[in-house]
Amino acid sequence: MRQYLMTICVLCIACLSMPIHATEYRVDSQRAYLDIAGKLKPGDTVILKNGDWSDFEIQFKGQGTADRPITLTAEEKGQVRLIGKSNLSLSGEHLIVSGLVFTNGYTPSSAVISFRTAKDKLAFHSRVTETVIDSYNNPDKQESDYWVALYGQHNRFDHNHLTGKQNRGVTVAVRLDSKQSQQNHHRIDHNYFGYRPTFGSNGAETLRIGTSHYSLTDSHTLVESNYFEKTNGEVEIISVKSGNNILRNNVFFEAQGTLTLRHGNGNLIENNIFLGNGVEHTGGIRVINKNQVIRNNYLEGLTGYRFGSGLTVMNGVPDSPINRYHQVDNALIENNTLINVDNIHLAAGSDAERTAVPVNSVMRNNLIINDQQQPFTVFDDISGIAFSGNVINKPVDKTMKQGFTQQKVKLQRNTSGLMQPVDKVEAGASQSLTKLGKAETGVSWYPKKPAQIPFESGSIHRIEASADALVKAIEQADDGDVLVLKAGQYIIPKLLTVNKVLTIKADSADTVKLSFQRTALFEIHDGGSLKLQRLTISGVESPDSAGNSVVRTKKWGMLSNYRLEILNCVFQDININHSFDVFTSGKGAFADNIILTDNTFNDITGDILVLNREIEDLGIYNAEYVTVTGNTFSQVDGALVKLRRGGTDESTFGPHFTLTENTLTGVGTGSRNKTEASVFLHGVQVADISANTFTDSAPIKVEHTVGEPETRITKNTFARTPEPAVEELRVTGSHTATIQNNNIVKGKGK
Numbered sequence: 001m002r003q004y005l006m007t008i009c010v011l012c013i014a015c016l017s018m019p020i021h022a023t024e025y026r027v028d029s030q031r032a033y034l035d036i037a038g039k040l041k042p043g044d045t046v047i048l049k050n051g052d053w054s055d056f057e058i059q060f061k062g063q064g065t066a067d068r069p070i071t072l073t074a075e076e077k078g079q080v081r082l083i084g085k086s087n088l089s090l091s092g093e094h095l096i097v098s099g100l101v102f103t104n105g106y107t108p109s110s111a112v113i114s115f116r117t118a119k120d121k122l123a124f125h126s127r128v129t130e131t132v133i134d135s136y137n138n139p140d141k142q143e144s145d146y147w148v149a150l151y152g153q154h155n156r157f158d159h160n161h162l163t164g165k166q167n168r169g170v171t172v173a174v175r176l177d178s179k180q181s182q183q184n185h186h187r188i189d190h191n192y193f194g195y196r197p198t199f200g201s202n203g204a205e206t207l208r209i210g211t212s213h214y215s216l217t218d219s220h221t222l223v224e225s226n227y228f229e230k231t232n233g234e235v236e237i238i239s240v241k242s243g244n245n246i247l248r249n250n251v252f253f254e255a256q257g258t259l260t261l262r263h264g265n266g267n268l269i270e271n272n273i274f275l276g277n278g279v280e281h282t283g284g285i286r287v288i289n290k291n292q293v294i295r296n297n298y299l300e301g302l303t304g305y306r307f308g309s310g311l312t313v314m315n316g317v318p319d320s321p322i323n324r325y326h327q328v329d330n331a332l333i334e335n336n337t338l339i340n341v342d343n344i345h346l347a348a349g350s351d352a353e354r355t356a357v358p359v360n361s362v363m364r365n366n367l368i369i370n371d372q373q374q375p376f377t378v379f380d381d382i383s384g385i386a387f388s389g390n391v392i393n394k395p396v397d398k399t400m401k402q403g404f405t406q407q408k409v410k411l412q413r414n415t416s417g418l419m420q421p422v423d424k425v426e427a428g429a430s431q432s433l434t435k436l437g438k439a440e441t442g443v444s445w446y447p448k449k450p451a452q453i454p455f456e457s458g459s460i461h462r463i464e465a466s467a468d469a470l471v472k473a474i475e476q477a478d479d480g481d482v483l484v485l486k487a488g489q490y491i492i493p494k495l496l497t498v499n500k501v502l503t504i505k506a507d508s509a510d511t512v513k514l515s516f517q518r519t520a521l522f523e524i525h526d527g528g529s530l531k532l533q534r535l536t537i538s539g540v541e542s543p544d545s546a547g548n549s550v551v552r553t554k555k556w557g558m559l560s561n562y563r564l565e566i567l568n569c570v571f572q573d574i575n576i577n578h579s580f581d582v583f584t585s586g587k588g589a590f591a592d593n594i595i596l597t598d599n600t601f602n603d604i605t606g607d608i609l610v611l612n613r614e615i616e617d618l619g620i621y622n623a624e625y626v627t628v629t630g631n632t633f634s635q636v637d638g639a640l641v642k643l644r645r646g647g648t649d650e651s652t653f654g655p656h657f658t659l660t661e662n663t664l665t666g667v668g669t670g671s672r673n674k675t676e677a678s679v680f681l682h683g684v685q686v687a688d689i690s691a692n693t694f695t696d697s698a699p700i701k702v703e704h705t706v707g708e709p710e711t712r713i714t715k716n717t718f719a720r721t722p723e724p725a726v727e728e729l730r731v732t733g734s735h736t737a738t739i740q741n742n743n744i745v746k747g748k749g750k
Helices: 002-017 030-037 467-476
Strands: 024-027 045-048 051-054 057-063 070-074 080-084 087-093 095-098 100-105 111-114 116-118 121-124 127-129 132-134 146-150 156-158 161-163 172-174 187-189 207-209 222-224 227-229 236-241 246-248 251-253 257-263 268-270 273-275 282-287 293-295 298-300 311-314 332-334 337-339 344-348 361-364 367-369 376-378 385-388 390-392 404-406 411-413 419-421 460-463 481-485 488-492 496-498 501-506 512-516 522-524 529-533 536-538 549-553 562-567 570-572 581-584 591-597 600-604 609-611 623-629 632-636 641-644 656-660 663-667 679-682 686-690 693-695 700-704 710-714 717-719 725-728 738-740 743-745
Touching: 024 030, 030 045, 030 057, 057 070, 057 095, 087 095, 087 116, 273 282, 337 419, 460 467, 467 481, 467 488, 467 496, 467 501, 522 529, 581 600, 591 609, 609 623, 623 641, 641 656, 700 710
Parallel strands: 024 045, 045 070, 051 080, 057 087, 070 095, 080 100, 087 111, 087 121, 095 127, 100 132, 111 146, 127 156, 132 161, 146 172, 156 187, 172 207, 187 222, 207 236, 222 246, 227 251, 236 257, 246 268, 251 273, 257 282, 268 293, 273 298, 282 311, 293 332, 298 337, 311 344, 332 361, 337 367, 344 376, 361 385, 367 390, 390 404, 460 481, 481 501, 488 512, 496 522, 501 529, 512 536, 522 549, 529 562, 536 570, 549 581, 562 591, 570 600, 581 609, 591 623, 600 632, 609 641, 623 656, 632 663, 641 679, 656 686, 663 693, 679 700, 686 710, 693 717, 700 725, 710 738, 717 743
Antiparallel strands: 116 121, 411 419
8 A cells, every 4th residue: 555655656746747738829819818818827928920919908927937937929029019008017927028019109007018917916037028119108298107117026127128218207117115026136137228318307217226215125126238328318317216236237328317326225336337428418326325336337428517427426414304315324436437527526416405425435446537627526525435546647626635646547448448547557447347239238120220310311302482392392201301492482371290300491592481371380290300491481471460480399298309400591570460489389398409590580579489388397398408609689579588497306407508699689678578588597507698799688587496507698798788687596695607708888778
């Protein structure tokens, strides 16, 4: 009997050890998927047929094993497109998803890919790989969602391609909102994070690990070997808001913003490479909280300053609440190389609230080489940082001399393109540090497209002098095309919609006159950018009603950023009725660049640039860069520009405004100009107004809010025009603007 029982046990063990037959399901419809989704077993594979799957909310559940995972994949990688209102959620264990593309739509839920199917049904030991999310945006720009939300534990997100997120929300978020998602040991690696345009307010991080509420909790997330290219959403590219994470071997290429240790303690930042190439607002690492280690990183060509500088060590708030700024304590910053990094800010953010200076911290064996001036700025007491073994080629402030050796260091580029000392220097990043290649990240079968389509990069089309020919040409044009108008007069009977990157211009010897019979000539829609050159535009044919515009964006609901350039054009008789503007932004529209160069504007009853549609004081604004150079403005009832950024948020860089070498005569004095200004700037972060002539015009009015704005008003002539007025709305005391070397011609303005 005993021998019989032993035989039975051996047979049972043998049966258990035999492989269970795995099933391959090939499905061609949502119905077919639902039919098999509930019976998946270890080792099973689900293959989605090539093609477009519209409004498909995939719930992928199952209990696989480490050696027999359950797999969901495409028939051919990249040939299964999730469009419309689609998403993917996973729950269970040992699941693998690969080969999908999300495009031409948006998620109907809070995430495109979620590692949970319900609040209490999470994914563990699961993986999403070789999947693309491309411009999969909610059409309401302010509607927030994640593209990827990681819950559970021991999950991996790798070799994916994510680009073009334009609506509010974090691109990839690690969520710690339950015990089952804490100390998660997720791995995020070898992903390509492509262009994320400037959002124009808070809420556009590319990667966030945790939230302030759970920031004293450890996450143990590993972020390695990812490529961040022009991820410009806001000042925090990566926002670490939890503890004991490792971020290593990542590349940040021309990315505006910083890797920010915003909340949480004990994080390790090592072997990362930051390449700014002189692009404005490119930053490095911002240090806050306790026990942070920043070592063996390489930073070059970074131009950012303040909270976006190459290296920022913050001041904290004494006894800080969990969502503010905790004091830097026991930070170790060692063996980093910083080449032509414009700014290193220590005790940054020092103000009446942030008075807790860094303590118990060490900065040692770093190599700092700058072609111009030394990069350090000290904002408060830094006696709590012990400096030693640092090598710099420029003299430093006397408060920092101990711990720095000034010496000339000859550099050369290694095979990876990084600058290294020719001779041995006992400081800086390791000679063995190499740069991750972009091609090593993401997927091989989906193109890494340029961030923007340049003007005049497409075909040239010569257009006959008729309105119908121009209308048809705009409808048929492709991105980057140029429409060259033949000499003549064009009376346009309909609104011209611009939903592509388009240039419209005249040959240098031709006179092209445009007038229009609708309330606007051009309206910029999603995907559209417009360049006008050598055109004469008149309002004589426009409706006799108030509030016309020559160019406008959609009045509301615009998602994509746009660009507007107007060069060598003449605008005249924009006066058929009152408040006739040259350009009007709709609410929610956002311009990367608006450029006016060498134009003439005569007889305008409205404003030239209306960029003040965001009035809720939420940190939202309508344009990042506004540049006005070499123009002539005369008899403009409204303002040359009304540019506004309200609220107290500090997570954006703009707006930026430049006004140089222009002539203004009789600008801003109309009775309907409520600002009573020729130039009205509210909350603008950088303003440079120089070498202009103001005659018989309303004054410049600047209202400073938050963010340590920089305003320079220099070398202008103000003839019978009041002097500029600058007001500080958030801090007491005199204004911080630089107003100097201006020529004031006494007299009373009109």
